[in-house]
Amino acid sequence: xxxxxxxxxxxxxxxxxxxxxxxxxxxxxxxxxxxxxxxxxxxxxxxxxxxxxxxxxxxxxxxxxxxxxxxxxxxxxxxxxxxxxxxxxxxxxxxxxxxxxxxxxxxxxxxxxxxxxxxxxxxxxxxxxxxxxxxxxxxxxxxxxxxxxxxxxxxxxxxxxxxxxxxxxxxxxxxxxxxxxxxxxxxxxxxxxxxxxxxxxxxxxxxxxxxxxxxxxxxxxxxxxxxxxxxxxxxxxxxxxxxxxxxxxxxxxxxxxxxxxxxxxxxxxxxxxxxxxxxxxxxxxxxxxxxxxxxxxxxxxxxxxxxxxxxxxxx
Amino acid sequence: xxxxxxxxxxxxxxxxxxxxxxxxxxxxxxxxxxxxxxxxxxxxxxxxxxxxxxxxxxxxxxxxxxxxxxxxxxxxxxxxxxxxxxxxxxxxxxxxxxxxxxxxxxxxxxxxxxxxxxxxxxxxxxxxxxxxxxxxxxxxxxxxxxxxxxxxxxxxxxxxxxxxxxxxxxxxxxxxxxxxxxxxxxxxxxxxxxxxxxxxxxxxxxxxxxxxxxxxxxxxxxxxxxxxxxxxxxxxxxxxxxxxxxxxxxxxxxxxxxxxxxxxxxxxxxxxxxxxxxxxxxxxxxxxxxxxxxxxxxxxxxxxxxxxxxxxxxxxxxxxxxxxxxxxxxxxxxxxxxxxxxxxxxxxxxxxxxxxxxxxxxxxxxxxxxxxxxxxxxxxxxxxxxxxxxxxxxxxxxxxxxxxxxxxxxxxxxxxxxxxxxxxxxxxxxxxxxxxxxxxxxxxxxxxxxxxxxxxxxxxxxxxxxxxxxxxxxxxxxxxxxxxxxxxxxxxxxxxxxxxxxxxxxxxxxxxxxxxxxxxxxxxxxxxxxxxxxxxxxxxx
Numbered sequence: 023x024x025x026x027x028x029x030x031x032x033x034x035x036x037x038x039x040x041x042x043x044x045x046x047x048x049x050x051x052x053x054x055x056x057x058x059x060x061x062x063x064x065x066x067x068x069x070x071x072x073x074x075x076x077x078x079x080x081x082x083x084x085x086x087x088x089x090x091x092x093x094x095x096x097x098x099x100x101x102x103x104x105x106x107x108x109x110x111x112x113x114x115x116x117x118x119x120x121x122x123x124x125x126x127x128x129x130x131x132x133x134x135x136x137x138x139x140x141x142x143x144x145x146x147x148x149x150x151x152x153x154x155x156x157x158x159x160x161x162x163x164x165x166x167x168x169x170x171x172x173x174x175x176x177x178x179x180x181x182x183x184x185x186x187x188x189x190x191x192x193x194x195x196x197x198x199x200x201x202x203x204x205x206x207x208x209x210x211x212x213x214x215x216x217x218x219x220x221x222x223x224x225x226x227x228x229x230x231x232x233x234x235x236x237x238x239x240x241x242x243x244x245x246x247x248x249x250x251x252x253x254x255x256x257x258x259x260x261x262x263x264x265x266x267x268x269x270x271x272x273x274x275x276x277x278x279x280x281x282x283x284x285x286x287x288x289x290x291x292x293x294x295x296x297x298x299x300x301x302x303x304x305x306x307x308x309x310x311x312x313x314x315x316x317x318x319x320x321x322x323x324x325x326x327x328x329x330x331x332x333x334x335x336x337x
Numbered sequence: 338x339x340x341x342x343x344x345x346x347x348x349x350x351x352x353x354x355x356x357x358x359x360x361x362x363x364x365x366x367x368x369x370x371x372x373x374x375x376x377x378x379x380x381x382x383x384x385x386x387x388x389x390x391x392x393x394x395x396x397x398x399x400x401x402x403x404x405x406x407x408x409x410x411x412x413x414x415x416x417x418x419x420x421x422x423x424x425x426x427x428x429x430x431x432x433x434x435x436x437x438x439x440x441x442x443x444x445x446x447x448x449x450x451x452x453x454x455x456x457x458x459x460x461x462x463x464x465x466x467x468x469x470x471x472x473x474x475x476x477x478x479x480x481x482x483x484x485x486x487x488x489x490x491x492x493x494x495x496x497x498x499x500x501x502x503x504x505x506x507x508x509x510x511x512x513x514x515x516x517x518x519x520x521x522x523x524x525x526x527x528x529x530x531x532x533x534x535x536x537x538x539x540x541x542x543x544x545x546x547x548x549x550x551x552x553x554x555x556x557x558x559x560x561x562x563x564x565x566x567x568x569x570x571x572x573x574x575x576x577x578x579x580x581x582x583x584x585x586x587x588x589x590x591x592x593x594x595x596x597x598x599x600x601x602x603x604x605x606x607x608x609x610x611x612x613x614x615x616x617x618x619x620x621x622x623x624x625x626x627x628x629x630x631x632x633x634x635x636x637x638x639x640x641x642x643x644x645x646x647x648x649x650x651x652x653x654x655x656x657x658x659x660x661x662x663x664x665x666x667x668x669x670x671x672x673x674x675x676x677x678x679x680x681x682x683x684x685x686x687x688x689x690x691x692x693x694x695x696x697x698x699x700x701x702x703x704x705x706x707x708x709x710x711x712x713x714x715x716x717x718x719x720x721x722x723x724x725x726x727x728x729x730x731x732x733x734x735x736x737x738x739x740x741x742x743x744x745x746x747x748x749x750x751x752x753x754x755x756x757x758x759x760x761x762x763x764x765x766x767x768x769x770x771x772x773x774x775x776x777x778x779x780x781x782x783x784x785x786x787x788x789x790x791x792x793x794x795x796x797x798x799x800x801x802x803x804x805x806x807x808x809x810x811x812x813x814x815x816x817x818x819x820x821x822x823x824x825x826x827x828x829x830x831x832x833x834x835x836x837x838x839x840x841x842x843x844x845x846x847x848x849x850x851x852x853x854x855x856x857x858x859x860x861x862x863x864x865x866x867x868x869x870x871x872x873x874x875x876x877x878x
Binding site: 237243255330 | 387420433451
């Protein structure tokens with residue numbers, strides 16, 4: 023088990039190094055010089071060169087890569103070209119919205135998907151199964167911004183239970199913040215819950231056909247006991263994979279929903295930075311997202327080993 | 338009063354009748370053997386008793402157990418009986434255990450489901466039951482996971498789950514079919530002693546007449562969902578009244594008529610050289626096994642260790658040994674599918690590395706008649722595929738002619754060339770596999786458990802086919818099998834393999850009748866045998 027753990031850590035570090043090189047290289051070859059962009063079209067060459075020196079853009083590529091990575095290791099992500107504020111602060115501020123939102127949406131998705139998937143699998147082919155499959159089909163198909171707008175129309179405008187957008191900040195209180203994130207979280211959770219429920223159902227149906235479920239039934243377990251006690255844990259592997267992918271997606275992919283609800287999240291930050299050639303912000307946020315994805319994958323790998331003992335000795 | 342009574346039991350799945358009007362009884366403490374070929378409904382009968390029939394099946398009639406009609410109970414009431422008064426052991430030990438629970442958890446679960454005892458008491462009982470079943474807790478702690486055990490050991494865990502609560506009836510559905518002969522003998526001994534110690538009734542389902550004959554008091558013979566004959570075992574097995582029972586006996590000890598190969602066919606293959614057709618010299622095939630520790634070097638595992646043997650043109654040579662002894666690795670090496678660590682494999686004196694023209698002399702037929710064909714190709718394409726490796730490609734017309742003539746040679750119709758593989762039965766698929774092997778006119782065919790998955794009657798016809806083809810085409814066979822009785826009937830010489838090494842070889846008859854090596858002796862002694870009375874009956878057939 024320990025071997026498995028360290029092996030995963032090793033591959034995690036390797037992934038990060040490769041990703042940082044790729045990100046740096048891609049940003050390097052993107053056309054557009056941040057210094058001239060910041061100073062406008064009429065700036066003289068001298069001013070541009072002076073700004074370049076200030077931003078460290080006049081150094082060699084290798085040097086700049088080393089500076090960038092070294093800085094990040096110390097928590098220094100550089101200074102935004104546009105806002106002249108430390109990138110770390112900007113990102114941290116956005117994360118206080120994006121991270122809770124992703125967690126909230128994923129929790130909702132899991133809470134919806136597990137009962138639905140289990141219920142559908144245990145009543146395969148029945149009316150409940152058909153209805154749940156129909157709803158999840160819709161859930162996958164409906165664009166989430168359209169669904170979000172309906173949520174706003176109904177809950178914010180018609181019944182006025184929630185505000186239509188914006189985020190008051192956590193200083194206003196935990197529940198106030200959670201309330202503001204509720205509609206966006208629901209809008210994000212619906213398609214994710216639908217996907218998760220469908221994966222769980224089909225994974226459970228596969229496992230229910232396994233010999234060991236029959237053995238469990240021969241021991242005298244009822245159909246339901248066999249489903250909970252023997253099928254569910256074995257059906258978790260594909261479900262865990264999907265949950266990991268969904269968390270990574272929700273962290274950065276919520277940009278459309280952030281726009282619908284005027285939320286100051288990571289997605290909008292990346293979008294704005296790209297538009298303004300604020301490459302250092304783009305670089306840092308992407309690196310951070312890579313880090314998040316790699317960490318989630320690592321946790322999912324650990325969860326695999328926890329679920330299935332055969333994974334623990336995998337080489 | 339009988340313990341178990343089936344009263345006009347019939348089962349249909351989606352309106353297709355699977356079991357028809359079954360009437361039989363089993364007394365307490367008795368052993369009932371159930372025999373029949375695949376599709377005869379043996380397993381369905383067991384599942385019907387356990388209430389585990391697949392979805393969409395309808396049961397009529399009555400299954401009485403201890404005077405309770407099982408099929409009229411609610412799911413809950415029935416679950417209280419299953420696992421407590423009736424235990425069941427399945428065919429596939431590799432998949433019958435839940436991979437994510439320890440063996441201890443799985444036995445304890447069964448105990449606590451039916452008895453209101455503490456976890457500690459249940460753990461003690463589980464440990465005791467496992468050691469009764471041959472898994473003492475000092476060597477096999479309850480914390481082991483199924484993947485850490487061998488097939489035979491896993492089957493012991495399944496048996497422990499079934500007998501932990503001392504059921505009145507144990508149903509064993511082909512409990513040893515997936516196991517080696519030596520393991521099979523151990524498991525049968527275990528079942529036998531458990532049955533006697535606990536005085537439980539045993540329903541033993543098997544396709545193997547000798548296994549049933551050695552254990553059962555009564556026997557039920559099934560065919561196509563109907564019980565065709567039943568009664569005490571000795572009269573049934575001596576009188577062989579029903580034609581189906583007789584056919585089963587005849588087929589199970591089938592010796593194909595073998596004649597010396599056609600001389601002209603033989604000359605074709607060995608004209609070039611005096612050397613044997615296949616010569617294996619000091620062959621070593623090794624796998625890399627990752628080291629256990631952090632920085633330990635990878636170890637190598639010698640799956641085939643210094644083997645030397647030869648097969649002459651037109652000869653049929655058997656290769657026997659337990660699973661894991663290296664049979665399959667050896668096969669792959671001979672087919673040129675595995676890198677060789679050292680040693681040489683020569684075909685007609687030429688090293689197999691020297692190209693496809695050497696390898697085309699050797700073809701193979703695998704065990705699984707279902708998995709070894711691409712389901713989307715027509716038979717003609719499947720059979721003609723090996724021709725692609727030849728240096729001179731035949732024309733399309735020539736190709737079609739060859740396919741048709743080979744199909745006829747293996748006992749199929751020329752019109753079968755246009756069909757897909759799912760339209761054929763297991764025996765017919767194996768004929769197609771043989772046709773595919775024959776099309777390059779090889780001198781040697783490796784039969785890797787080629788008849789093991791077939792029913793006895795089908796197996797007999799395939800063995801006949803192989804014998805006649807050997808004569809017509811001058812073929813040599815390397816016949817790999819775990820079934821010693823088949824090896825005895827179809828081979829001239831036999832090689833006995835243990836842990837990658839050749840421990841004994843020689844004339845089949847003398848090796849199997851007078852084995853000299855310990856391992857061969859153990860192997861031969863483990864083979865279940867029909868009792869004398871049945872032998873007498875077979876002789877009169």
